Amino acid sequence: MLIGVIADDFTGASDIAVTLSKGLEGEGGLRTTQYLGVPQQPAEEQVEAGVIALKSRSLPAQEAVQQSLAACEWLLQQGCAQIVFKYCSTFDSTDAGNIGPVLDALAQRLAARNVIVCPAFPAMGRTLYQGNLFVHDRPLNESGMEHHPLTPMKDADIRRLLSRQAKTRVSHIGWQQVVQGSETLREILQDQTDEETQLVVVDALSDHDLTLIGIAAADEKLISGGSGIALALPHNFISARKAQGNNSEFPAIKGSSAILVGSCSGATRGQIEEHQKQHAVLAIEIEDVMAERIDADDLVDFILTHQDRCPLIYSSGDPAVVKQAQQQFGQHNISQRLDRLFGDTARKLVLEAGIQRLVVGGGETSGAVVSALNLGSLQVGSEIDPGVPALFAQGERPLALALKSGNFGRRDFFSHALNVLAGSTH
Structure with a gap:
């Protein structure tokens, strides 16, 4: 297994699973399996991307951390070179939420220095600009998500939200830097590396931006975001000849x-x-x-x-x-x-x-x-x-x-x- 994903709910797991399976146009993606909870047995040998679906989005932070670390351990045992923590493209995490604590724990376990944070999903109108998350033309906290029954979103600034949740320092890479290209973005990430781990909120307004970010993150141990952050991750392994590319075929089921x-x-x-x-x-x-x-x-x-x-x-x-x-x-x-x-x-x-x-x-x-x-x-x-x-x-x-x-x-x-x-x- 090359890529391991920890998703904090079941629909989100499906979302990123199809992104990994599809890959970039013309290349195909990875052979992907979605697991419902942490498996009790090893993955089948042909699986290239494994997505573990947890039901942890609304759990107290300590429980979410325990489940996420258990998922991470299993994925590492399968040989994963890269771990992705997938959460909703509308972030869905209040000040008492668990995204920050889970990122803290995963970053420590993986000894990751720069952890990309990018919930953007432009195909569904979710974009990130100047660290603020938008739903179409409205800031997250004015999009209707402020009325969510479980996770009302009162702040569109992901940097501020994470700073209130996480112990890890939060930094930001703006869109003007992202569009300079993957090589520039990789250099920025490397230049930011020091002894202190940081959560790096990265702007994205389009799938092209997400592709640039994904290619720049080829060597990162831990990445986080919505499903869009995985757009180019199969490409990295295909271009390195660690995978051949795959276009999944699905059997037709015509029953009740x-x-x-x-x-x-x-x-x-x-x-x-x-x-x-x-x-x-x-x-x-x-x-x-x-x-x-x-x-x-x-x-x-x-x-x-x-x-x-x-x-x-x-x-x-x-x-x-x-x-x-x-x-x-x-x-x-x-x-x-x-x-x-x-x-x-x-x-x-x-x-x-x-x-x-x-x-x-x-x-x-x-x-x-x-x-x-x-x-x-x-x-x-x-x-x-x-x-x-x-x-x-x-x-x-x-x-x-x-x-x-x-x-x-x-x-x-x-x-x-x-x-x-x-x-x-x-």
Whole structure:
């Protein structure tokens, strides 16, 4: 294994896995496998990039550090020359968050001096300029992310945020330096190296910028960022003739399907609205979940009786309604109940009812579903939409999955994803 990735949630892991699998245009990427948690056995010999999906984004810092270090140890045992810590392109980490502490711990374990920090994902409108993270034309703290139910983002300055979280010194490389090219950028990184480790926030406005950063980081032991930071990492190993380049092919799965959605992002709400114009949709009311008036058997019954209409079940809602429910029942209690409900539903659908195509919306929901299914590892296939790959779990009965982060995907994403999993390109 050449590259090892530690991702702090399941959809983010899928996002960077497809980036590594795809590589730069014309070159191909690396043979990539996504692992659901830290594996208990060695990787298969042909795996060139391994992505470990943790569910650590919202964990207390100490727990996130322990899990991340365990993932790092396994990846090093597989021979990885480079470790990537992947977090969300909207950073999703408050002052009490764990990104800084995890970076501190990984940098110490790997004896890394300059650790690139770049959450930019231009394809989804996330750019970093003068150390500030933007979502399209708005600073992060004015983009709607300030209302996130778990990780409200109140500051767009990643340098300031990291300085409040991490013990490691934070520095910055501006866009004007990035665009001078990979060689210049590499020299800047090398010139900054001294006895003190530093987290280097690096600006990026385009995929070209991310490519320059990735090539400049060829010799760095530890890199961090959104999935875009991995764009050029396969190129480094291919150009060094340590890999040949790979274009993954994905088997078409045309069996029965289900869509489970737990994100309340604006993009997801719009996708649900679009889906229900032609397909079967069932809303889960939080009050019914908390009062145990609805259970996994009810949801399975809805899915199975509407197979001809691409059935979708969701617990999404307007942020104001979600906030009111959290105040009434408690955020942690709601999350636990919904995770258990979606996990139980997925398990019954796949293991008992034989569902073969499963699309999941929302990082927390995806984590609950794949944990309940105990899939172990997933083959990374073609890209459904930017940041969302088709995934394939081998077993007695094949299972195709798509795990979508809340803000990702076109407006008709859910039906489109089912079509791609079935082998259609339309």
